[in-house]
Amino acid sequence: MLRACLRGANATARTNLRGTRPNNLQQCRHYTAGESSGGAAKVVVAGLLTVGGGVGGTIIYAKWDHKFRAAVEKNVPYSDRLLGLAWGPLPQDGRPSVQKQVEVAQPPSMMEKQMKASKSKSEKKAKETTESPAAESAPVPPVQSLEEECTECHHHDDSAAPVAESPVTEPLKERPVEEVSARLAKQDQEEQDVIAAVSVSLEESLASSAKSTLQAIGAQEAALQAVIRHTLKLKEAMEAEAPPQEKSAQWKDLETSLAERNSAVNDAAAALTKANVALDSLKSVIDESKGLKVSAVRPVVLAAEENLHNMVVDLDKAVTKVQTAESEAKIVSQYSELVNEAKLQFQKEVSSLTPEIQANWKSLTGKLSPDDLNALIAHAHRRIDQLNRELAEQRVREQIHIDAALEQQKLEDQKALEKAVSTSLQHVKEEARLEQERKLTELREVMEAEMRTQLRRQAAAHTDHVQDVLKVQEAELRSEADQVLGSKLLEQETRYRQLSQEQLDNFTLDMNSAYARLKGMEEAIDSHVIAEEEARKAHQLWLSVEALSYTLKTADTNAPSVPLEVAAQAVRDNCSDNDFALALSSAFPQESLQRGVYSEASLRARFNSLRSLARRVALIDESHNSLYQYFLSYLQAALLFENKHEAPPTQLSSEDLDPFKLLSYASYCLEHGDLELAAKLVNQLRGEARRVVEDWLTEARLTLETRQVINLLSAYANAVGLGTTQAP
Amino acid sequence: MADEHGRKWDRCFADTVVKTATGLGVGVVFSVLLFKRRTWPVSFGSGLGLGMGYANCQHDFRSPYLIHGHMAKDQQ
Numbered sequence: 001m002l003r004a005c006l007r008g009a010n011a012t013a014r015t016n017l018r019g020t021r022p023n024n025l026q027q028c029r030h031y032t033a034g035e036s037s038g039g040a041a042k043v044v045v046a047g048l049l050t051v052g053g054g055v056g057g058t059i060i061y062a063k064w065d066h067k068f069r070a071a072v073e074k075n076v077p078y079s080d081r082l083l084g085l086a087w088g089p090l091p092q093d094g095r096p097s098v099q100k101q102v103e104v105a106q107p108p109s110m111m112e113k114q115m116k117a118s119k120s121k122s123e124k125k126a127k128e129t130t131e132s133p134a135a136e137s138a139p140v141p142p143v144q145s146l147e148e149e150c151t152e153c154h155h156h157d158d159s160a161a162p163v164a165e166s167p168v169t170e171p172l173k174e175r176p177v178e179e180v181s182a183r184l185a186k187q188d189q190e191e192q193d194v195i196a197a198v199s200v201s202l203e204e205s206l207a208s209s210a211k212s213t214l215q216a217i218g219a220q221e222a223a224l225q226a227v228i229r230h231t232l233k234l235k236e237a238m239e240a241e242a243p244p245q246e247k248s249a250q251w252k253d254l255e256t257s258l259a260e261r262n263s264a265v266n267d268a269a270a271a272l273t274k275a276n277v278a279l280d281s282l283k284s285v286i287d288e289s290k291g292l293k294v295s296a297v298r299p300v301v302l303a304a305e306e307n308l309h310n311m312v313v314d315l316d317k318a319v320t321k322v323q324t325a326e327s328e329a330k331i332v333s334q335y336s337e338l339v340n341e342a343k344l345q346f347q348k349e350v351s352s353l354t355p356e357i358q359a360n361w362k363s364l365t366g367k368l369s370p371d372d373l374n375a376l377i378a379h380a381h382r383r384i385d386q387l388n389r390e391l392a393e394q395r396v397r398e399q400i401h402i403d404a405a406l407e408q409q410k411l412e413d414q415k416a417l418e419k420a421v422s423t424s425l426q427h428v429k430e431e432a433r434l435e436q437e438r439k440l441t442e443l444r445e446v447m448e449a450e451m452r453t454q455l456r457r458q459a460a461a462h463t464d465h466v467q468d469v470l471k472v473q474e475a476e477l478r479s480e481a482d483q484v485l486g487s488k489l490l491e492q493e494t495r496y497r498q499l500s501q502e503q504l505d506n507f508t509l510d511m512n513s514a515y516a517r518l519k520g521m522e523e524a525i526d527s528h529v530i531a532e533e534e535a536r537k538a539h540q541l542w543l544s545v546e547a548l549s550y551t552l553k554t555a556d557t558n559a560p561s562v563p564l565e566v567a568a569q570a571v572r573d574n575c576s577d578n579d580f581a582l583a584l585s586s587a588f589p590q591e592s593l594q595r596g597v598y599s600e601a602s603l604r605a606r607f608n609s610l611r612s613l614a615r616r617v618a619l620i621d622e623s624h625n626s627l628y629q630y631f632l633s634y635l636q637a638a639l640l641f642e643n644k645h646e647a648p649p650t651q652l653s654s655e656d657l658d659p660f661k662l663l664s665y666a667s668y669c670l671e672h673g674d675l676e677l678a679a680k681l682v683n684q685l686r687g688e689a690r691r692v693v694e695d696w697l698t699e700a701r702l703t704l705e706t707r708q709v710i711n712l713l714s715a716y717a718n719a720v721g722l723g724t725t726q727a728p
Numbered sequence: 729m730a731d732e733h734g735r736k737w738d739r740c741f742a743d744t745v746v747k748t749a750t751g752l753g754v755g756v757v758f759s760v761l762l763f764k765r766r767t768w769p770v771s772f773g774s775g776l777g778l779g780m781g782y783a784n785c786q787h788d789f790r791s792p793y794l795i796h797g798h799m800a801k802d803q804q
Binding site: 613617620625626627630692 | 782790
């Protein structure tokens, strides 16, 4: 605004310079005015520029340096507002704001990281948890994750695991004894039944097999016999020279025996098969009974097995016998066949030679002609030659035949040997096994006996232990019961005692209350008397205090009241037994007693005259007390105008301690009858003014003290009077 | 005590007047006798008297707690 004015002034100056100048003087004046105004304007402009530059520089520097800004705001009154407008409020923590941003940016990232970590952890946990129930429930994930060679094992395990779990998860409780014994009895019964059944079946099968075996053996024997007979007969028939009828009889015999043999052999074979069947059934029964896992059956089974083995052995022996016999018979039959062949051959030759001789050559003993005989002899010679040749050939082939026969025999022998070896091996094996089984059963029996003894021992130990535990428990329970009994007895006793005590207490209570009432009544009567006495005294006191307060009123405008001595003495006499009133009545200041006190009105009047004096010496105190100061103080009092009366504030501040103000407050208080506050305010005067009003202040104090004491006494007397009077 | 102030002033003035007058007189005397009727001893003497009175007055006002010796007739 100033600059605008300046510009305006410059402009007007210039226009004035350029405009019409009626007067040289005026021109000069205008020039000079212009120049001077120009000079002044320059100065003003320069000053304003410096000031503006200073202010701007300060503002800009304050933006950069916070300490400087704080110093400026502290020292220059309204600069904080200006700088706040320009740059915003002074940031208390300008530097840490950046750091906070960094920190704020960091925690989100850290929180993200934490969240990720927690997520992965939870994932892992979820995986584990899923794995564990999966492993329990279904075998699929762990099977897939594991190698596949043990899938079956896993399947087994998994199938076994739930199965094993279910009995484990069931609570294991001890089965009661009866159940156990019943179970055991049942088990025994079952065993017995099984044993019986098994033994019965075994016996049956044994019997049947034995029968069939015997039959087979018998049949085999019969067959053997038949075969032997047949062979004998055949041998006899071959070798023996018997008459033809016998021969034919022999041959017939032979045939019958052959037939017998065949039948016997067939019977034997049938019986053998039957026996084999029976033996197989027995074996199966034995195997079944072995599979029953009942240990008591074993000896029976073992015996049955032994029998079976023996039967088998016997059967085999018989069969071998029959086979050997049959092989012999085969040889013999072969031999007989050969012989028959030779015979037929010879017969054919003879018949070919002598066609007319049809009958058997043995019947031609006397009927033959010499030609026939010659032919026969020639044939015989030829035959002999042939036979010699054959013999020679045969001798030549003998070795080969013998070798072949030997080999064949060897083979057959080997076969037979092998068969015999195998059967004997089997028999030996069987016997060894049976021996083992027998030993096993013996051992088992021994073990069982031992186990029984151990179990018996354990049972004995268990019973001992149980007995001990029972004893201990008995002792414990007994002690507990005793304790409970003792406590109950105690309770009863205490209750009884309590009841009797209560009765006693009630009785004493009643007695005490009656006595107390009596006492109370007596005391009430006494206190009545005392109270009346007190009332009289209080009345007297009140009267004397009233007299005292009346003496205050005897003060007139410039003279003090009468001395309060007499009235105070009267009060003291009336309250000789009361410490409070005594203390109060002796608290009168001596001056008031001797001389009396001024009234408030006189003090007020005096104050008004004092006021002017105090005003006059307001500037004077111990340090400023030269005559020049006196002159100044007088000048101030003459020139300074203040309110005659001004209401004092509830709290005096430092600017209220100005003497003029204090005096106006005090006069206001006096006008409104508040001597105490006026005295307080006057008390704040310092220096010469204070000295001037000192007298007045002491008088005011006296008056106040006396009035206070009298007020207290009258209040006390009133209170006592009220207290002693009784409401109807 | 308020009256004391007034009394002080009275004394002060009286004293100053007396001293000034005395000084004036002495100055006149000296001027007449020794200094060939020049004015300077007169003004000097009166100034001396005034100054003394002023100083006394100041001293009196400055020492309020000194008991001032009254002549017996003042009391009565």
